[in-house]
Amino acid sequence: MNKKKIGLTVLATLIIAIFAVIALMPFFFLFISSFKPGSEMIRNGLQFKFDFENYSLVNYGLINTERDGIYKKWYVNSIVIMILQVGTGLFFSSLVGYGLAKYRFKGRNTMFILVLMVMMVPVEILILPLYKEINALKLIDTYAGVILPFIVPATGIFFFRQFASGLPTEIMESGRIDGCGEFGIFFKLMMPIMLPAYGAMTILLAMGSWNSMVWPMIVLRTSEMQTLPIGLQSLLTPYGNNYDLLLSGAVMSVLPILIIFLLNQKTFIAGMAAGSVKG
Amino acid sequence: MSKQTDIQKKGTKKAGKIRMIKLAPYIFTAPFVIYFLLFFIYPITDTIKTSMSQQVGFAPPKFSGFANYKLLIDDYFIMATQNSAIYTFFTCLILIPLPLLLAVLLDSKFVVRSELFKSALFIPALTSVVMAGLFFKYAFSSNPNALMNAFVGVFGIPPQGWLEKRTTTWIVLVLFCVWKWLGVNIVYYLSALQMVSKDLYEAAMIDGATAWERFIHITVPGVKPTIIYVLTISIYGGFSMFAEAFTLFNSARTPGDIGATIVSYIYAQGFNRNNFGIASAAGIVLLAGVLIINIIQLRITDPVGKNND
Structure with a gap:
């Protein structure tokens, strides 16, 4: 290694290291x-x-004691909502994405443009009418109210469409020859091949659900029903202030997502990138 | 005879199969159609309707034409729109070139242990806005010994009340956003860089092109689709920003509206003041803006593609 190369290595690593430390x-x-x-x-x-x-460790004790363990209720709510949201989201968006990628039918391009449109419109614009809708359905303060407006995630459709487009159509043909129905082909043949896409999307949807704040804040009214982000946020208001639990609670709330990420870094980063490349 | 019915049976079975193949895509995509009608078209039409009606007390809403849109043009809304626009502009200005440069560095073999750094840079994207907001709120505390004041003190800048003035609030919000999304954009660019042909670089090297020339003439055009993608999501994220400002100020309303954004305006008008009409009008204005940007983006990138089959 010559001197110039060593210099460049030190400089480049240093620049990246500074940004990593800030991160x-x-x-x-x-x-x-x-x-x-x-x-x-x-x-x-x-x-x-x-x-x-x-x-x-006083602050960490509050996780169990504060208001009869309200923090643990938030935790459970967050987990339940995450599981429901990820489960339904994966199921529906893979179904639609696959349909868009693997069949030619009338309205296919139009539908794909609509998917892109939904993807591009910030949900925040729709919080008022969605609130009225969920209210009319009597779903305020329920898990269903949180999940329903995001039950067919457009980003998921886009992602699965991109992924399924790259899969060989011959599999479907041979499935048909073997007497598989169209849904048999999807559930028995294609789903297993699409596992990496499911992996990446699981983490992506889980992350979104676990950290989402604005919509759950509107739907979930009582403290017992709230999720971690809104529960923690409520500790900052003049009424519920408990800054000690806020700190330990915030730390505990990042742990699961951090662990999931550290265990699946490769899948995650690869999956995330796959959705963007062929935009 | 039995042979004939067999053939017939096979025939109808085959016809049924073909019909099923024709029908299947509609069943596969039905969830989206239902979802689209219920949670996209319906809310949008409802917003348009509400934006054009006036409700006083408990009386049924009355049609009021564009009255709400005229009411919209007040200082609060202009503040909010300006804040969102400036925030979006500066986040794009930083979050498009900076991650690309860092991705090139990470990809260059000059960085030791680059995998570790990639993970570290990505971690902010995993955090909830509440936790991140907590850090930014108190790192940018007005206390002279707080992190940021101590840092700028090194350069001789006096302690600031960061979240008390409009310009410094912009700085905090932009840094917040850059911190959170830098790693994600690096990941996007890194994967795009893998698609750029290595031969091009080698040819350029032989022709004696400098590193900068190679970056401008090979790398940038090579990752152009990703640049456009990142630009689009940055604009989208910029104009829909709300949670960040909400966590910094604990409310949709901020003193002097310094932290107001278009979405916090919608939220505050709708949920804090029950001005559903004005809030809806603001929503429609934002929607129109976003749609215009989308159409431009779709024109440029053509994701449906002519050769996509």
Whole structure:
């Protein structure tokens, strides 16, 4: 290795390392702060100062004790909503995406343009009419109310369409010759081949569900029904303020998604990229 | 005789199969059609209707034409639109070139342990906006010893009340967004870079092109579809931004509306003030803007494709 090459290696690695440190900084500071009284952070902001002798696990105890373990209820709600949302989302969007990719039918291109349109319109624009709709269906403060407006995710359709387009059509032909029905072909032959796409989409949808705030905040009214993001956010309001639980709760709320990511990094990054390349 | 019915049977079975093949795509895509009508067309028509009617007390809404749209043009809405536009502009300005440069670096073999860095850079995208908001709110605290004030102090800049002024609030929100999405865009660009032919680089090297020339003339055109994709999602994300501002200020309303965005305007008018008519009018304006951008984007990229079969 010549000198120039070593210099470039050091410089490039250093630049990337700086950005990586910035990326991880919030986790580090909030983790450290979660061992100190929340009021300290509220008053003084986050500071580059570590007085380890004052650290304690008091905030983590509140997860069990605060309001009869309300935090654990939020956790359970988040998990249940995530499972329902990911399950229904995967099922419907793969069905539609596959249909769009593998069949030629009247209205196919129009439908795909509509999918793109839904993808492009921010849901936030529709929060008022959707609220009225969910209210009319008497689904306010229910899991179903949170899930229903996102039950056929357009991004999922787009993703599965892109993926299925690349799969050999011969599989369908041979399935037909073997006497498989069209749905048999999908469920028995294509679904297994599409597993990587399901993997990537699972993480993507799970992430969206786990972290979503605005819509659940509108639908879920009582504290017992709330999910982690809105529950935690409610701890910041003048009424429910409990900054100690806020800190430990925020740290605990990132853990599952972080673990899932660290275990499936390759699938995740590859899957995420696959949806974007052929836009 | 039995042979004949057999053939007949086979014939009808085959016909049934062909019919099924014709019918299947409609069944496969039916969930989307139902969803589209119930949770897209219906809410949008309802928004249009509400935006053109006025409700006073408990009386049934009355048609009011464009009255709500005229009411829309007040300082609050203009503040919100400006904030969203400026925020979107600056996030695009940073989040399109910067991740591309970093992706090229990560791809260049000069970066040691690049896999580890890729993961680290991606992690912000996994965090909930509540947790990230907590960090940004208190790292940018007005306390002179708080992280950001300590940092700018190194350059001789006096401590700021970051979330008390409009311009500094923009800075916080843009940094928030860059922090969250940088890694995701890097991932997009990295996968696009794999598609750029290595031969081109080698040919350019032989011709004596500099690294910068190779970047501008080979890399940038090579990843153009991804640049357009990133631009589109950035515009989309920029104009629909709300949760970030909400977590920083704990409310859809902010003092002096410094943190107001178009969506927080819709939320505040609708849910805090029960001005459904004005909120809906704002929604339609935003929708129109987004659709125009989409049509332009669809024109440029042509995702349906003429050779897509």
